Structure formats: C-alpha cells, structure tokens
Amino acid sequence: MGKLLYSAAMSLDGFIAGPGGDMGWLAPYTGGSEGEDLAAEVGALLVGRRTFSGDDPYRGTDGEGKAFGGGWDGPQVVLTRQSFPAVPGVTFCSSLAEGVAAARAAAGEKTVNVLGASVGRACADAGLLDEVAVVVMPVLLGGGVRLFERPGLPVRLELLAQEGTSLRYRVLR
Template identity: 65%
Template sequence: MAKLLYGFSCSLDGFIAGPGGDMSWLTPYLGPDPVVDELIPEIGALLVGRRTYGGDDPHRGTEGEGKAFGGGWDGPQFVLTHRPAPPAPGVTFVDNLAEAVEQAKQAAGDKYVNVLGADVARQCLDAGLLDEILAMPVPVLLGDGVRMFDRPGGKPVALEVVKPKWYRVG
C-alpha cells in the first residue's frame, strides 16, 4: 500500500514559499538533484492543497510551467479543496481529507503519494495519516512566507529518522 510523503524544498529558515505564495525564490536552485531524481520514479500520485495547485510556479516561463516537478513527473493528482475548480486532465478535486488520501493511495499503488502544500501536509500530520517527511533545504534565508509546518501554539512533533529503500545518495 502507498505511503504518504511530505516531500518539499525549503529555505534554511523553514519557508516553502515566499510572501503571498511566491515561488520565484526557488528558481535559481532548480536543476539536477540526485535526491529528487531518485524520488520521482517512486511517486505514484500527488495529494495537493488548493492554494498550491492554483499558486505560483517556480518553473514559470519555461516549458515545465504548470507541470509537476517541471515536467519531470506525470500521473494522477488529487487536489483537496472546498472551492470549485475547472476540470483538468489527470486531476481529481476532492473536498474531504480522508477520501482524498484514500483515492490518492489507491492510484499510487505501492508507490508514494507525495503531499504538496503546507496546509494539507499539516492536516495529514494532525490526522495521523502522514508516513514520511523529506525536507530538502536550499541555501537561502527568506525571512517571511509560507512555513513548511505551521501550527501556532502547537506542541513539538517527535519524528524518527528513516532512510527510504529508494534513497541511494550519500
């Protein structure tokens, strides 16, 4: 059965997007990455937050604009939303977290469901549905924006370090 993975790039101060969801900060750091290259074939489906789905794209202005991983991955996407959206090929809009996770896991088979979006990842963690987290820090300090995990007043969440079977780098 598929596992839920929150895989993301973040600034060293813990932001996955700049103010207003700006992703342009990431553009200079895109390119070959052995960790991402090994991860992509292990992803069977995406579970995406609505703001992430309709948000800024670090591949803006390139042939990879609007495509997952800049066109490096193709497959089923499940967008968690309560706002209607125009139909899109390969995209299913779901308004219930448990249902979205179940549909994405079924579509992913024995691969990962990669969670995209800080809020949907937090919801998965709070519901006990998140299996793994892969943080890929980028050498920049943003100072403001969308935190990779934000739960004001929340308590620490203890995590266990694991090395996935697909991870061969390092």
C-alpha cells in the same frame, strides 16, 4: 498500499514559499537531481488548492505547470472546497479522508507525495503521514509560508537518510 510522504524544498529559515505564496525564490535551485529519485517513487500527488493553483517555480521554463518541473506525470488529487473546471488527470476532493483515499487508490503500491503546508499539517495531525522529506536550500527568505505553518501536536521523527542538505525522516507513531 504506498506511504504518504510530505516533501518540500525549504529555505534555511524554514519557509517553503515566500510572502503571498511566491515560489520564484526557488527558481535558481531547480534543475538539480534532488527531485529525480523522489519523482521515481511517486504514484500520485495529494496537493492543496493553493499549491495546485499557486505560483510556479518553473515559470518561464519548459517545466512550467508540470510536477517536478516535468520530471513526473501522473494522477493528482487536489483538496479544495472550491469548484474547478475538469482537468485531465486531476481529481478534486473536499475532505482530507476522501482525498487521501483517492490518492492512495491512484498511487497503488507507490508513494503518495503530499505537497502544500496545510495538507502536510492536516495529514500529520490526522496521524496519516508516514515520512517527511525536505531539501534545505541556501537562502534565507525572512517570511512566507512555513514548512509547518502552525503549531500542533508534536510530531516525532526519525532520520532515515541524509545526503547533503536533503533530509528524509520517518514519522514515529
């Protein structure tokens, strides 16, 4: 079974989305190689509803509407209590346990990439998260959605790798 990895691009002041979930701030920083290595290890995505149906940092480009701007294609599991029309390659689940199980089954031995602040925090709170990867972008947003939006139990981390402003941590249990 593959690991559960929460990943995000983050402003230097700790925000992964701007006010109202705006992802436009990330557009000047897309297209780099930061996501390519990560995309190669991902077998499935586990995302929240806001991430799934929210703003797209690749808006107006060939990568619009595609994971990693088109650098990855595969199964997605969306955690939501809302109903959505069927989407090819997307499974909708109403509980964290159901969503994690579905994403792990879809990913096989590969990594489940967790996207979205609420889902990342829920996985951490449930003790399910194995790793956290963050790319710190050279911008101060001043507000928006934080990497971990609300305080919870402390989550101890051990640095696994650092390349420039890309940081990868193991979650210690």
